Amino acid sequence: MSSNQNVRSRQGTRGKSGRRPWRAVRQGVGRDFGPNTAARQLRAAALTLVAAGALVQCGAGDKTGSAASCAGCNVLLVSVDTLRADRLGVYGYPRPTSPWLDQFAADAVVFERASSVSYHTAESHMSLFTSVFPSVHGVANASSDKVDVLPPAIGTLAEAFRDAGYRTAGFHGGGNVAAAFGFDRGFEDYQETHTVDRAREWIESAGRDAPWFLFFHTHQVHDPYIPEAETRHLFKTAAELPIPDSPEQLERLLAEEHGEDATPPFTAVRDAFWRRVDPSRSEHVQRVSDLYDSKVRELDAMLESLVEVALRTARPTLVVITSDHGEEFQEHGRFLHDALYEELLHVPLILRHPELSAAPRRVTDRVSLIDLAPTLLELVGAPPLVAAQGRSLAPFLSSGGADGRALLAEKVHVQPSGEHRYAGAQALYLEPFKLIARGSELELYRLDRDASERVNLVSSHDQQLQRMLRVLEAHHAANLVHRESLRGSSAGVETVLPAETLRRLESLGYLE
Known part of the structure; x- marks a missing residue:
């Protein structure tokens, strides 16, 4: 089972919004930027981040304090x-x-x-x-x-x-x-x-x-x-279940399904576990x-x-x-x-x-x-x-x-053409709020009051939402400019993975 084919009982509660500002934010994502456009985007990004009070430091870092040196450590x-x-x-x-x-x-x-x-x-x-x-x-x-x-x-x-x-x-x-x-x-x-x-x-x-x-x-x-025998019962709270919980139990299941002398791939091992959950x-x-x-x-x-x-x-x-x-x-x-x-x-x-x-x-x-x-x-x-x-x-x-600072997390996706990679999902932290954005799907949480992210505030905190969307838009622009300046002619360079790496990725469930 790949990490993109997670076992689910439901999709999870996700707030949605069809707000035009976010659609506007998404329009530039994944496109190429020429030099003049890039410069305009970078200036706009900086102005937006400064206005939002959330400029992200780039480069060597903020030397506002001094920790003990560890030279030669x-x-x-x-x-x-x-x-x-x-x-x-x-x-x-x-x-x-x-x-x-x-x-x-x-x-x-x-x-x-x-x-x-x-x-x-x-x-x-x-x-x-x-x-x-x-x-x-x-x-x-x-x-x-x-x-x-x-x-x-x-x-x-x-x-x-x-x-x-x-x-x-x-x-x-x-x-x-x-x-x-x-x-x-x-x-x-x-x-x-x-x-x-x-x-x-x-x-x-x-x-x-x-x-x-x-x-x-x-x-x-x-x-x-x-887990191994020494640890598998340390935190057991449920009664006996069909979920394999030891190497020996897993080996028995695999032998029943693939034969005593077979050496099933690790994908079969994962499948033997998750099919019983x-x-x-x-x-x-x-x-x-x-x-x-x-x-x-x-x-x-x-x-x-x-x-x-x-x-x-x-x-x-x-x-x-x-x-x-x-x-x-x-x-x-x-x-x-x-x-x-x-x-x-x-x-x-x-x-x-x-x-x-x-x-x-x-x-x-x-x-x-x-x-x-x-x-x-x-x-x-x-x-x-x-x-x-x-x-x-x-x-x-x-x-x-x-x-x-505003802090960013993101998931990189590949366009259908395979030509470019871009941020397809983002999380933006601007204390005490957190914005999660996937396309036009938006979720806004106040983490100091809702650490489990259960109450979506998109419909009730429009001013905060718009502020965070502006900051996120500026991040997009700045990252695209930074990417182009660094990747240049190397953008899109690919390599074919060695056979052993492919086998390992398959064993971890990332490739079928």
Whole structure:
């Protein structure tokens, strides 16, 4: 089952509006802009954002505060695919899913309201690596054997670390973070692996002659949620159900369906799990959620085994733990990840600075993963990424650094012609409101009063809606101009995915 074919019991309650201003906003999306048009659009975008009081910082970041330097520090960046912030104790979850991470976070800076820039893996991770929005870098989850590649003009975090004299390595779970998309740029070593062993070995053999930057990505909590025997009953609340909840049970089902000696593809494994889930039955939904929590507990042990090795190195190590997006359990009528609601965009962001561990902080301002690359580069004293649209969060590490930026998340789609990629769905945060826009479909929520996004305010808050539509229109224009300036003749560059990458994407359910 692909992430675009989520199990649903209903479509979810979505507010709609046929307001002309939004149709006008959509008219320019996905079109090419000539130089004169681009200049006009950029000037108009800047004026609109300034008027709205929501100008988004582009470039090296806002140096309104100063965090302790970490020049020469090693940097470990961990991205857990599909991890919800609200399933961790450090973010208030009452179940003991993350005892080690909770303890680790007690000596770290915890960003309580960090948002991803997309609900899909490729878009989110490439924005994390480049500090530009998905509609600018153009890299999206694979939907066929051909994908767009990151344009050469857009620099990456690994390239910046390499150019600053760092050793660089990446160990990842494959699929939509495979090298073919351009994720390997700047890495001396970029390997697919499904355990922490290679990453631990690399750290232990890296030596101390030069600092290192290590990226580690895992699908540990990705569906299907089949925990090991030690954890599968930790959070069980429902009675026995037909949903497989152990490797042994799943193997028996697969043997019955495919034969004892068969080796079914991983798509069959996912199918064996999801075909037995009835989204209309609350006990089924709860059991799936319980199994996810068990996988989070397993993740906690994995993180401990990796991070503790990194912290034992001769050089001080800066550690960041985050996620590309969350996961839905029928909060808005779906499973998996295919929407812009908070259960999918609210992600953990925990940063442990070796010189600030005695002064942990909890940051309540809303921030974005697009800010992470500028933050890390500033902390180690490396030059910023020239094209960056995020801003450094370094001021938050010491004295605070409140800002009233509008923050954006978006889903990149491909036009039927296949020629261009554009933002087909967006979420805009302008505190305390959040706007979700899909075509002419609009939803407006006040998150400080409605964190679950249940009451659509489109019909009752027209002034706020119009303000946010203007800001979103300006974002569109600015991103299109930025895209054209960076992509240029490289726009639309494609590559054919290697056979092994295609197999991995099929195993994860992204390709049929």
